Amino acid sequence: MRNIRGQLGVMSLPDLIQWIENSKRSGTLVLSQHASHKKFYFQNGEMIFVWSDKEGERFWSYIENETRQSAIGLKEKFKDSEKLDIPILSYLLNERLVNKDRLEFILTVILKTALTDALAWETGIFEFVDSLPAEVINGPIKINSSRILMDSILQFDETDQISRVSTNHVLNEIMDQIRNGITLLPPLPDIMKRILEKINDKNATVAEVVENITDQLLIAKILKICNSPYFSRGIKINSLHKAITYLGFKSLLSIVTIHSISSFSPKNVDDIRKILHHSLICGMIAKELAESVGESRDTAFLCGVLHDLGKTILTDIAGAYNITAEAKRAIIRENHTETGYLLAKEWGFSDEIQEAVHWHHNPEKADINVQLVTLIHLADMIAHSGRAMDGIGPACSALGLSQDEVMSVVNHLDRLTRDVANIL
Ligand SMILES: [Fe+2]
Numbered sequence: 001m002r003n004i005r006g007q008l009g010v011m012s013l014p015d016l017i018q019w020i021e022n023s024k025r026s027g028t029l030v031l032s033q034h035a036s037h038k039k040f041y042f043q044n045g046e047m048i049f050v051w052s053d054k055e056g057e058r059f060w061s062y063i064e065n066e067t068r069q070s071a072i073g074l075k076e077k078f079k080d081s082e083k084l085d086i087p088i089l090s091y092l093l094n095e096r097l098v099n100k101d102r103l104e105f106i107l108t109v110i111l112k113t114a115l116t117d118a119l120a121w122e123t124g125i126f127e128f129v130d131s132l133p134a135e136v137i138n139g140p141i142k143i144n145s146s147r148i149l150m151d152s153i154l155q156f157d158e159t160d161q162i163s164r165v166s167t168n169h170v171l172n173e174i175m176d177q178i179r180n181g182i183t184l185l186p187p188l189p190d191i192m193k194r195i196l197e198k199i200n201d202k203n204a205t206v207a208e209v210v211e212n213i214t215d216q217l218l219i220a221k222i223l224k225i226c227n228s229p230y231f232s233r234g235i236k237i238n239s240l241h242k243a244i245t246y247l248g249f250k251s252l253l254s255i256v257t258i259h260s261i262s263s264f265s266p267k268n269v270d271d272i273r274k275i276l277h278h279s280l281i282c283g284m285i286a287k288e289l290a291e292s293v294g295e296s297r298d299t300a301f302l303c304g305v306l307h308d309l310g311k312t313i314l315t316d317i318a319g320a321y322n323i324t325a326e327a328k329r330a331i332i333r334e335n336h337t338e339t340g341y342l343l344a345k346e347w348g349f350s351d352e353i354q355e356a357v358h359w360h361h362n363p364e365k366a367d368i369n370v371q372l373v374t375l376i377h378l379a380d381m382i383a384h385s386g387r388a389m390d391g392i393g394p395a396c397s398a399l400g401l402s403q404d405e406v407m408s409v410v411n412h413l414d415r416l417t418r419d420v421a422n423i424l
């Protein structure tokens with residue numbers, strides 16, 4: 001018996017199949033990646049059976065569909081064939097459960113699907129064993145696997161290229177338009193502009209800000225947020241003037257931002273809501289930890305609320321392109337910090353905020369206020385991973401935060417999540 005084993009990266013799948021065919025080998029080729037396995041059975045270089053545990057490649061699911069027999073009934077038949085020592089495919093033909101053309105068709109489909117899938121594996125191992133199990137040996141079907149392999153390669157290249165070309169094309173177009181002239185970025189909503197002006201004006205009064213807020217929906221939202229358990233701490237607030245005095249200008253700006261963003265992409269309301277939900281939780285966590293690291297609570301809250309600003313914009317922009325959900329997610333994931341930074345700059349947020357948006361995934365690159373950016377980075381990780389607190393160690397030590405201090409926030413994450421659900 002001869003066994004060959006190796007990495008798929010070292011010997012490619014087309015080379016393996018060609019070697020089996022050209023040398024007219026008999027045996028079993030097993031491809032494995034993580035917990036997934038595929039077995040290809042060859043006799044004198046021709047493929048006689050294929051088995052895979054992946055959905056869409058399972059032989060018995062196809063036979064169940066074809067014969068309209070239950071899985072249990074088919075299992076019994078399989079046992080019968082074993083007892084009689086007849087190859088399973090011959091048994092299915094003898095019992096007239098399926099005809100030879102259909103059987104050949106089914107195996108070809110499974111083979112093609114399994115090979116196309118395995119061609120995309122970047123890692124994995126192969127093993128060729130010079131032996132065949134009794135249930136497949138001398139089977140009635142013989143398939144020229146290199147022909148099917150050619151089809152699989154063509155199909156793989158096509159899908160790979162379509163998704164790569166279109167994703168790259170869309171990505172370049174989006175990023176080019178954003179960088180050159182910022183034509184795609186939405187303008188700063190008027191109300192935000194007016195509040196930002198007041199924040200920057202040291203002599204501005206609450207009364208002046210109140211005068212600028214006339215949108216009834218926004219007023220209702222501000223009051224609702226002020227009276228939510230997280231913000232109110234039991235104090236009843238029933239006027240806008242009281243609300244702004246109580247919240248402070250920066251928290252007011254955070255709420256106005258959430259209000260403005262939640263309505264700017266009507267086609268992607270659910271996705272935007274999810275991002276805002278996460279952003280608000282991140283802001284609340286950052287605010288609660290701010291004092292312990294000597295940062296302003298209001299600035300931490302504002303930065304937390306704004307940190308994924310780029311995601312909301314890219315969700316809106318990428319939503320207009322006909323690309324896969326995975327490609328959309330990749331575009332958003334890989335570019336939201338840069339896009340958010342450009343937007344924060346365009347909208348005139350302070351350098352400190354721009355930096356927090358820009359580097360919240362790489363706080364070590366910050367240089368204006370590394371501590372604030374690290375705090376947002378930490379709050380973002382906690383907001384994502386909750387009690388698991390994945391990967392927060394380095395950020396905690398950089399900020400000098402003890403486990404108890406972090407736990408005091410993590411312990412009431414459920415309440416924060418409930419409050420946010422009420423606010424949005
Ligand atoms: Fe992010």
Ligand SMILES: [Fe+2]
Pocket residue numbers: 278282307308380
């Ligand atoms: Fe985030």
